[in-house]
Amino acid sequence: MTFPVVGMVGGGQLARMTHEAGIPLGIRFRLLSDTPQDSAAQVVSDVVVGDYRDLDTLRTFARGCDVITFDHEHVPTAHLRALEAEGIPVRPGPDALEHAQDKGVMRARLDAIGVPCPRHRIVADPADVVAFAAEGSGFPVVLKTVRGGYDGKGVWVVDGADEAAEPFRAGVPVLAEEKVDFARELAANVVRSPHGQAVAYPVVESVQVNGVCDTVIAPAPGLDPDLAAAAQELALKVAAELGVVGHLAVELFETRDGRILVNELAMRPHNSGHWTMDGAVTSQFANHVRAVLDLPLGDPRPRPPWTVMANVLGGDYPDMYTAYLHCMARDPQLKIHMYGKDVKPGRKVGHVNTYGDDLADVRERAAHAAGYLRGTIQE
C-alpha cells in the first residue's frame, strides 16, 4: 500500500494524541522528539531524537516524510522555508505559522484584514506604556512579549509605569494591549486543508484559572447564535487569509457589550479542542491529520448536547494511576486522557472529558474527576 508518512515535529501531548488519531487511518507517523521520554515518544514506533532548532536535524528527519506538521509553533520559519525549498510540504507553512509565533505580526495582519482585536500597539519602554494607557482608558494594561509566551507566561498585567519594566528585560519586542472587560473567553476552532476545504467546530467557552485553561464547555452555554456564527466566520476568515493548513484555534474574548475580540491564535491542535476526542464526530486530531494530508475533512459536529473538558494539572500527589480506581468506579462514562508526563505542580499532565444531556451534571463529573486525579478532592 502507498500510505503516507506524516512527520510530527515535537513530542508533547498534542503529538501523542495526533498519533492516536492517525493509527486508524493506517498512515505512518514519524516523530522528532527532544528526548526519548517525551509524551509522544513513549507511544510512537518511529522516533528521531533531536533538536528542532537545528536545520540538519530537521532535514534528516524530513527525509522519507511525505509532509511535516507540528506539536508546537517554535520551529524557526527560516528552517521551514529551507525544507519547503527542498520539496518537503510543511503544513501549516512558515507564512502562516509566523502569525502564531509573533503576536506583533499577528495583530498587524488581523488589523489589515479587519478582524476585531483589543486595542494594541508595540511599545518601546515603560514611558511608552504610560502613553499607550493614556491614549485609551488608562491602566491596567496587558503587556506581552511578541514571541515565546504560552499559558500565561510572557504576559503581564500592569497597573502603572513602575510595574512595566519587567517585560522589556528579555530584549524581545513588547506588545501593549488594553485589558478587555470580557464576560468570558471563547474559542472558535476550525480546520482547513490545502485544497481550501474548511470545517468549523462549535464555539466553546474556555474557563481560565490563573492564566491556564481549566475547563472547556462545548458548545459555549447561552451563546447568542448570531455571535457564535460570527465567531466561526471570523475563524474561517483568519484561516483562509493567513493560509493556515491544519487546525487553527482562535481564542476570543466575549465582551460585556456583546462583541468578540481575538485574543490569541494557535496553529495546531489546541487545548480548547480536546473535548472533540469524545464529543465530536471527528476529533481535532483526526481532522488535523486529514488536513495536512489534504484528505477530505471529517464532520466537526458534536455528538452529545454537552461535552466538558477539564485539564488535569499536577498536584502534590504523584500517583494518579491509583486515583483511576475511584474515578472510573464513580463515573463509568468518564473519558481519561493522560499524557505520560511526570507530575509537577501546575503542569498539564492530562485531561478528562465528560458528556451528556445535563450540563450541570456533565460539569460536576469533569470537575470531580480532574480534582480527584490532581489530589485536591478526596472522598
Place this chain on the structure above:
Amino acid sequence: MTFPVVGMVGGGQLARMTHEAGIPLGIRFRLLSDTPQDSAAQVVSDVVVGDYRDLDTLRTFARGCDVITFDHEHVPTAHLRALEAEGIPVRPGPDALEHAQDKGVMRARLDAIGVPCPRHRIVADPADVVAFAAEGSGFPVVLKTVRGGYDGKGVWVVDGADEAAEPFRAGVPVLAEEKVDFARELAANVVRSPHGQAVAYPVVESVQVNGVCDTVIAPAPGLDPDLAAAAQELALKVAAELGVVGHLAVELFETRDGRILVNELAMRPHNSGHWTMDGAVTSQFANHVRAVLDLPLGDPRPRPPWTVMANVLGGDYPDMYTAYLHCMARDPQLKIHMYGKDVKPGRKVGHVNTYGDDLADVRERAAHAAGYLRGTIQE
C-alpha cells in the same frame, strides 16, 4: 508516576487497536510481535520481535510487564502456566484460554454448565461421522478440527461419508456438530475483570459471507428483548464459569424457532466488537485494557441508535489510500480503521464504522465504503 506496563502477545490488528485504546490511559504497552512489520509493531514504541511458542522468549518479554494479555489464543497453555508460576499475571489465564483453544474442551464445559450448544460429539473417522449423522437428522454435518481453525478455516460442511476424510488428515481430533438451521448469527460480547465485575455489550447481528464476517449490526435488528437478555446472561455466565478476564465474544446461532445456541468463543477483542470503537461509550479495546489491569470497567452502552461495522477485505486493487478521497468526501461521518497490512485478496485489512438514526442509511454507507475501499464498487 506508577503506570503499569501491559504486555501484549501478538502483533495483529487487535493488538494495534488495543494500543490505540491504551494511549489515553497513560499506560505503557509492550508488544511481542512475530516481525517488526506486523500491524501493531508499526505503531507501538516498545516492540520485542520473537516467537510466542518459545518459553524463553515469552519469559524475556514478560520481564518488566505488569500483566500479559493476547492478540490471539495460540500461546501454549503450558507456557502460560510457567509464567504464572513465576508470578506474572496472565489475563485471560490458561484455564480460561484452553476453552478458546480447543473446541472439544469448550463443548464439554458448556454442556457441563448447561449452556445450549448445537448437538455435537468428537468423532474418530468417517464411519463415525455417518453414525453421528444417523443419531440426529442426518447430513449435512459440520466437522471442525478442535484446534487451529479460524475464519472458516478448519471447518467443513459434509454431505456424506465420502466427503468426511479430509478433516481427519491433520491428525487433530475432530468435532462433529449438527448443521444448525439458523435464522442468523448473533454475538454476545462481555468483558470481565479479575475482581468479577462484568459488563455486557448489546447483542449484535453478524453477517457472514463465505465463512468470514462481513458486516456487524449493533444492536441486532428486531431481536426479541427477552432473547437479547438471555444471550447477554448466557455470555456473562460463560465468562464467570470459565474465569475469563478481558473481552469474551460468544458467537451464537439464532434458530428459526427462536432459540440461541453457542457457535464459538473468543477470549480477546473480537471482530464482532469493532463497532464499539465508534458506537459505544467504552470500546471493547478500552474495556479489555481496563479488565486486564483490574480497573473498573467502562459503560458498554451504545451512543447512537444504530452502528454498522463492515470489514474491508483485500481485493485486486492494492492502493486503498487513494480510495480515501472518495470515501471521506462522500461521507464525512465515516470512520475508517485500517490495519497497516498489505493487501491480499480476501485478507481482512481494515474495517469501517458508520452510525446514525436510520439503519438502512447506516448500512448502505458502511457497505459502500467497504466495497469502494476493496475495489468492488466504482463510481
